[in-house]
Amino acid sequence: MRHIISVLVRNHPGVLSHVVGLFTQRSYNIESLAAGVTENPEITRITIVVTGDERVLDQMMKQVNKLVDVLQVNDLKYSQAITRELAIITIKTSPQSRREVIEIANVFNAKIVDMSEDTITLELSGTERVLQNLVRLLNPANIDEMARTGTIALSLKSSEQ
Amino acid sequence: MKKTGAKIFVETLREHKIGTVFGYPGGVLLPIYDELYHADIRHILTRHEQGAIHAADGYARATGKTGVCIATSGPGACNLVTGLATAFMDSVPLVAFTGQVPTTMLGNDSFQEADIYGISIPITKYNYLVKETSHLKEIMYEAFHLANSGRPGPVLIDLPKDVQAIEINNPPIPKLTLPQKPKCPVEERNKRIEEIAALIQDSKCPVIYAGGGIIISGANEILQKLAEKISAPGTTILMGKGGFPEDHELSLGMLGMHGTRYANYAVSECDLLLAVGARFDDRVTGKVSTFAAKAKIIHLDIDPAEVGKIIQTDAFVIGDAQEVLELLCKKVKKKTNKEWLKQIHAWKKEYPLSYEKKSNVISPQYVVEQIYEQTAGQAIITTEVGQNQMWAAQYFKTSKPRTFITSGGLGTMGYGFPAAIGAKTGCPERIVFDVAGDGSFQMNIQELATAVYNKINVKIALLNNGCLGMVRQWQEIFYGRRYSQTTLQGNPDFVKVAEGYGAVGIRVEKPNEVPSAIQKAIEIDRPVVIDFHVDPEANVFPMVPPGGAINQMLDREQK
Ligand SMILES: Cc1ncc(C[n+]2csc(CCOP(=O)(O)OP(=O)(O)O)c2C)c(N)n1
Ligand SMILES: [Mg+2]
Numbered sequence: 001m002r003h004i005i006s007v008l009v010r011n012h013p014g015v016l017s018h019v020v021g022l023f024t025q026r027s028y029n030i031e032s033l034a035a036g037v038t039e040n041p042e043i044t045r046i047t048i049v050v051t052g053d054e055r056v057l058d059q060m061m062k063q064v065n066k067l068v069d070v071l072q073v074n075d076l077k078y079s080q081a082i083t084r085e086l087a088i089i090t091i092k093t094s095p096q097s098r099r100e101v102i103e104i105a106n107v108f109n110a111k112i113v114d115m116s117e118d119t120i121t122l123e124l125s126g127t128e129r130v131l132q133n134l135v136r137l138l139n140p141a142n143i144d145e146m147a148r149t150g151t152i153a154l155s156l157k158s159s160e161q
Numbered sequence: 162m163k164k165t166g167a168k169i170f171v172e173t174l175r176e177h178k179i180g181t182v183f184g185y186p187g188g189v190l191l192p193i194y195d196e197l198y199h200a201d202i203r204h205i206l207t208r209h210e211q212g213a214i215h216a217a218d219g220y221a222r223a224t225g226k227t228g229v230c231i232a233t234s235g236p237g238a239c240n241l242v243t244g245l246a247t248a249f250m251d252s253v254p255l256v257a258f259t260g261q262v263p264t265t266m267l268g269n270d271s272f273q274e275a276d277i278y279g280i281s282i283p284i285t286k287y288n289y290l291v292k293e294t295s296h297l298k299e300i301m302y303e304a305f306h307l308a309n310s311g312r313p314g315p316v317l318i319d320l321p322k323d324v325q326a327i328e329i330n331n332p333p334i335p336k337l338t339l340p341q342k343p344k345c346p347v348e349e350r351n352k353r354i355e356e357i358a359a360l361i362q363d364s365k366c367p368v369i370y371a372g373g374g375i376i377i378s379g380a381n382e383i384l385q386k387l388a389e390k391i392s393a394p395g396t397t398i399l400m401g402k403g404g405f406p407e408d409h410e411l412s413l414g415m416l417g418m419h420g421t422r423y424a425n426y427a428v429s430e431c432d433l434l435l436a437v438g439a440r441f442d443d444r445v446t447g448k449v450s451t452f453a454a455k456a457k458i459i460h461l462d463i464d465p466a467e468v469g470k471i472i473q474t475d476a477f478v479i480g481d482a483q484e485v486l487e488l489l490c491k492k493v494k495k496k497t498n499k500e501w502l503k504q505i506h507a508w509k510k511e512y513p514l515s516y517e518k519k520s521n522v523i524s525p526q527y528v529v530e531q532i533y534e535q536t537a538g539q540a541i542i543t544t545e546v547g548q549n550q551m552w553a554a555q556y557f558k559t560s561k562p563r564t565f566i567t568s569g570g571l572g573t574m575g576y577g578f579p580a581a582i583g584a585k586t587g588c589p590e591r592i593v594f595d596v597a598g599d600g601s602f603q604m605n606i607q608e609l610a611t612a613v614y615n616k617i618n619v620k621i622a623l624l625n626n627g628c629l630g631m632v633r634q635w636q637e638i639f640y641g642r643r644y645s646q647t648t649l650q651g652n653p654d655f656v657k658v659a660e661g662y663g664a665v666g667i668r669v670e671k672p673n674e675v676p677s678a679i680q681k682a683i684e685i686d687r688p689v690v691i692d693f694h695v696d697p698e699a700n701v702f703p704m705v706p707p708g709g710a711i712n713q714m715l716d717r718e719q720k
Contacts, residue, residue: 059469
């Protein structure tokens with residue numbers, strides 16, 4: 001089972017090492033990790049996508065919560081969270097394939113951010129699934145380079161009522 | 162008035178009533194050592210940084226106060242690693258200071274630079290790299306608070322040389338701003354305690370399983386009161402020894418791999434297991450699926466992450482053991498469990514701990530028994546690791562907290578002797594014995610110099626079997642007696658080694674010389690090494706094979 005754990009930490013030096021280190025120490029599987037400052041510049045949100053059953057998840061959350069710098073840990077249910085990931089993808093193109101790539105980009109509402117004789121670079125943000133679909137349709141063999149941020153997430157306020 | 166970081170360091174130690182530190186200097190620590198030169202702090206110079214940190218650890222375990230050690234950058238800091246991990250596993254309050262290259266040289270692979278901050282993350286409760294002298298005081302206040310609150314543990318502070326040397330305006334006493342963790346509301350806690358009291362009331366065969374949390378919290382008296390009130394036999398694990406008096410009629414002795422048969426039977430048959438301040442270590446549970454399989458499991462612990470980590474519980478409360486037990490003791494009603502206690506008594510009679518006494522060769526267990534007799538059970542015992550540790554645990558009946566000091570979680574050979582030095586430093590009026598193995602003792606034997614020079618008169622009862630006995634035991638039982646690399650050929654003459662350092666050495670080769678040798682060692686007002694040449698064939702029994710159910714134990718007849 002995949003879970004999104006959202007961790008609020010105080011912005012201390014080394015805090016990322018403590019959090020990431022914990023996952024390796026306890027041999028938990030991290031799929032992605034994204035960190036960035038919150039509305040409060042002294043607090044960072046770390047969004048971690050992990051796999052594990054309920055029991056492993058429970059342990060992970062407790063262990064993370066024990067870290068001195070951690071202020072809050074939440075298990076964001078996929079169905080009740082807004083999740084986004086950003087990807088930048090450079091695709092090798094030939095004069096024949098260029099049009100097809102542009103069409104795919106349009107379907108996904110991906111932005112073309114760079115273009116050369118033999119490449120196109122796209123930018124897309126969306127759920128992980130949307131990004132995966134885009135990658136599949138572009139055909140991984142044609143992808144020259146790709147950078148992805150990992151998922152960030154917030155809980156959906158509208159579903160809390 | 163301006164003050165250097167080094168001066169602030171010493172003053173802040175004084176503000177925390179730190180009277181003794183264990184350490185070893187080096188280039189980047191010169192500002193601090195210069196300040197210690199005339200400070201009102203006793204600095205004990207060990208002969209290895211590992212000795213320093215184990216001594217600080219032994220001091221902390223014996224006194225309950227936070228231990229302090231100091232090591233230089235690079236190799237000095239790296240020599241603390243084993244000691245940090247040892248203290249972390251056993252929740253020992255320590256603050257370890259390391260020197261570091263100046264901040265301007267950090268990250269350059271400078272001479273004697275090692276990233277001890279990064280290295281120590283997984284083996285400390287928290288750690289710091291101090292980058293500004295103005296942060297030092299607050300960091301030290303936080304560190305001392307963290308080390309000895311909640312679930313205690315070691316905290317490391319890395320101090321670059323320039324941070325020690327720079328002068329700043331005298332910093333004020335800081336206010337702590339550590340993040341607070343949400344607590345269980347009082348009403349909910351009380352409700353749970355009532356539920357637990359009801360479970361206890363319903364049980365017919367309860368057992369108490371007491372761990373190190375009892376010692377840390379000082380909950381031994383209330384635990385005994387509870388046990389007597391509900392007529393529950395109590396077993397203490399290695400870390401819990403002293404948490405429930407082993408000479409009490411409800412005591413089951415030790416549980417687990419080398420526990421008593423009756424403790425293991427009782428836990429296997431009980432209908433309610435009350436675990437307090439314990440973490441269900443694999444050396445205790447054996448095969449988890451069969452551990453206390455008939456019982457409702459109740460877990461009281463200060464660390465929420467311990468609940469449900471290894472075993473599914475039926476009820477739990479998070480909190481300080483003493484506080485929770487006080488509340489629980491008020492809620493439970495007196496009960497007798499007559500049948501159950503009869504059964505326990507029968508097991509105790511049928512399966513007492515026993516060992517083979519030979520007339521011509523010393524049984525190691527006999528040595529431990531004699532230390533118990535000669536000190537009327539009042540000594541502080543530290544142990545090394547291996548058979549010596551298990552015999553000490555089995556045969557030294559511990560009745561008071563903080564008197565049985567051993568590396569339980571990490572199982573660190575070389576721990577016991579420096580820990581004895583630390584314990585004796587903290588409790589100078591007590592007799593302190595390190596029950597040692599010949600392998601382990603040689604891992605920190607250099608600390609004889611520390612003990613002799615500082616007149617820290619600890620006694621080393623060396624159970625010299627000429628081998629790495631515990632590993633050999635496993636080779637004997639599980640690896641067809643192929644004794645690969647477990648014979649300690651080349652052992653020194655320990656009596657001469659002791660004498661070389663200016664300590665007293667006594668060699669004992671016959672069983673009938675054992676009591677008088679111990680008596681003599683106690684009387685001599687110097688560090689003493691008693692080199693007991695013990696039976697090399699002796700093994701630790703009973704024994705649960707690793708991963709086996711704890712009621713399936715091997716004995717010496719049937720191995
Ligand atoms: C630092 C360290 N290295 C290795 C081990 C593995 N080990 C556990 S017990 C043991 C043998 C200990 O020998 P000794 O100190 O002579 O004790 P004995 O078992 O003979 O009483 C060893 C090597 C350990 N626990 N710690
Ligand atoms: Mg040995």
